[in-house]
Amino acid sequence: MTDTAWSIPDIDAVRDALVSWYESDHRTFPWRETDDPYAILVSEVMSQQTQLGRVVTAWEAFLDRWPTAADLADADRSAVVGFWTTHSLGYNNRAKYLHEAANQVVSEYDGAFPETPDELQNLQGVGPYTANAVASFAFNDGDAVVDTNVKRVLYRAFDVPDDDAAFEEAASELMPDGESRVWNNAVMELGGVACEKTPSCDTAGCPWREWCHAYETGDFTAPDVPTQPKFEGSRRQMRGRVVSILKEYDELPLSKLGPRVRIDYGGDYGEEWLRELCSDLADDGLVEVEEQDEWVARLRR
Structure with missing residues (x-):
């Protein structure tokens, strides 16, 4: 054990409890059935x-x-x-x-x-x-995975501070050598079904309740989780529409593409806006934009 501000008591028992819990019952996804x-x-x-x-x-x-x-x-x-x-x-x-x-x-x-x-x-x-x-x-040759769910688990269970380096160290300390496949699946499953933003400790049968700092104190705060930007009306949605439309029509002048992308095409969301959107897609290698009699967009082949 390293000299840290957090504590992982009886690390062998902690490991065994999580792996046994995961192997006895977990969500089934097809990519978990292949290597x-x-x-x-x-x-x-x-x-x-x-x-x-x-x-x-x-x-x-x-x-x-x-x-x-x-x-x-x-x-x-x-x-x-x-x-x-x-x-x-x-x-x-x-x-x-x-x-x-x-x-x-x-x-x-x-x-x-x-x-x-x-x-x-x-x-x-x-x-x-x-x-x-x-x-x-x-x-089966990876390091300990540290995603948002894993951070939440470590923060609550072992009072690991909200610091990326601390999370990496704690996750690495916990993972048994040579067991990255089952361990990383198990700890992410724990964060996904038992230690969510609103925890389900008893309902999900969390295997770490015996050692969990949050379960003992009743304080289930956790690091902030970034929220996904609103999709409806977003630039991301408009980019997707451009690609979908060009997939159907192959090539369109912007004057015909624009109204298909936005029902309110024009003004602030007129040709200049659409050219910038297509330019972004061109930078990503997805679309080509060419000036002919007027600007034309097509999917990149």
């Missing part, structure tokens, strides 16, 4: 700020259409982006990055996924959290 790094990467990218219940259908449909990284690499980017938009999976650049990552796996790694968190971060759009999740769940 295919490609399938797991797709699930992780789709799950970013998207409810897991909605991800299941999209994940299964995506893998039916592009079952391997090689299949995805061969796909037209516009088809991948169109799928993303149709299934309301959030920011379209995630689809672009996933497509580029598949191309890297094929061209730079001969079709074999890198296995460690550091190596996985070489893939386009794969940050530290996603890299660690794939390394953990596909190869």
Whole structure:
């Protein structure tokens, strides 16, 4: 044990209790039933700020259409982006990055996924959290995952201060060596079903009640959780509409595209606004904008 401000009493019992609780009963998601790094990467990218219940259908449909990284690499980017938009999976650049990552796996790694968190971060759009999740769940070779749910659990259970370095240290101390797959699934499940913003300690049978500081004191405060910006009417929603419309029409002048994107097209939301929106999409490699007799937008192929 390190000399820290928090306390993890009887760490072996804490570990055993959580793993036993998880293995006896947990939510079933199809990506938990595979160790295919490609399938797991797709699930992780789709799950970013998207409810897991909605991800299941999209994940299964995506893998039916592009079952391997090689299949995805061969796909037209516009088809991948169109799928993303149709299934309301959030920011379209995630689809672009996933497509580029598949191309890297094929061209730079001969079709074999890198296995460690550091190596996985070489893939386009794969940050530290996603890299660690794939390394953990596909190869059982990851570090302790620290997401919002895990921070909430550590803060409440062991009085870990609201500090990223402290959370990383506590999470690493807790995780048994060589057990990243089951451990990270288990601790995230604990945060997702028992130690939510409004905790369900007894109802969910939280395995850490015996040691939990919050359960003992009744103080269930936790670090603030960032809220998702309002989607309706947002720039993110408008970007998705542009891509969906161009998928249908392939190419449109802005004068015809605009009214299809916004019913109130004009004024503050006129051609200048639409050109800026299309320019952002062009920067992401999703759309091309060209000045002919008037400005024209098309999906990038």
